[in-house]
Amino acid sequence: MRQLPHPATEAIQLTEVLRALADPVRLEIAVRLAAQTEQNCSSVLEELGVHKSTASHHYRTLREAGVLLTRQDGRQKYMRLRREDLDARFPGLLDTILRAARTDVTTAPYTLPPAHGSV
Amino acid sequence: MRQLPHPATEAIQLTEVLRALADPVRLEIAVRLAAQTEQNCSSVLEELGVHKSTASHHYRTLREAGVLLTRQDGRQKYMRLRREDLDARFPGLLDTILRAARTDVTTAPYTLPPAHGSV
Numbered sequence: 001m002r003q004l005p006h007p008a009t010e011a012i013q014l015t016e017v018l019r020a021l022a023d024p025v026r027l028e029i030a031v032r033l034a035a036q037t038e039q040n041c042s043s044v045l046e047e048l049g050v051h052k053s054t055a056s057h058h059y060r061t062l063r064e065a066g067v068l069l070t071r072q073d074g075r076q077k078y079m080r081l082r083r084e085d086l087d088a089r090f091p092g093l094l095d096t097i098l099r100a101a102r103t104d105v106t107t108a109p110y111t112l113p114p115a116h117g118s119v
Numbered sequence: 120m121r122q123l124p125h126p127a128t129e130a131i132q133l134t135e136v137l138r139a140l141a142d143p144v145r146l147e148i149a150v151r152l153a154a155q156t157e158q159n160c161s162s163v164l165e166e167l168g169v170h171k172s173t174a175s176h177h178y179r180t181l182r183e184a185g186v187l188l189t190r191q192d193g194r195q196k197y198m199r200l201r202r203e204d205l206d207a208r209f210p211g212l213l214d215t216i217l218r219a220a221r222t223d224v225t226t227a228p229y230t231l232p233p234a235h236g237s238v
Contacts, residue, residue, distance in 0.1 A: 092218075
């Protein structure tokens, strides 16, 4: 099983977390992961309707910022939110952002544009 | 008095707010503004030790995202956080981010690098 690099909890930086979530697609990925323990990367990709390379870029940005953990099992990749790590580092931050995302009428119900710029 | 464009409260977007605060200098500006009602843009600029054009870019990013209000009075510009507007739009978000910024040992006490990349 190939290990992908993830920052240690104490190395997670606030500006990196904010930057990772400051994109409609990545914010949507976080919102979807919040509803489940673990999710298959391919199924999220299909649901979002984004190109594989775009999705890979977004997953990597979220992973490198410390927002999610990616686990590779054979040819499948699974991911989950680093809830406990983020809560330990920045209490309440993730939940507050996810709650804001759900109430943001300008993004909910997440009608994503065909092309997604990244920050 | 020249009026600078600011988004209406209901037009403030979560991803724009997160993007605006996902930069160490802009986050620091928000932290400093949180401690005061209103601050002179020039004095913040001096305190941060950033170039005027860099500071102007950061102020504009924060203003256009709806994080701060800029008021011009003669040759002086003053700014303040849009606390109430942000709280109305995304309850608790600003305070949670500012609290996280204060506890983030990787950024506090905000020793800024000489060159600041923007996202």
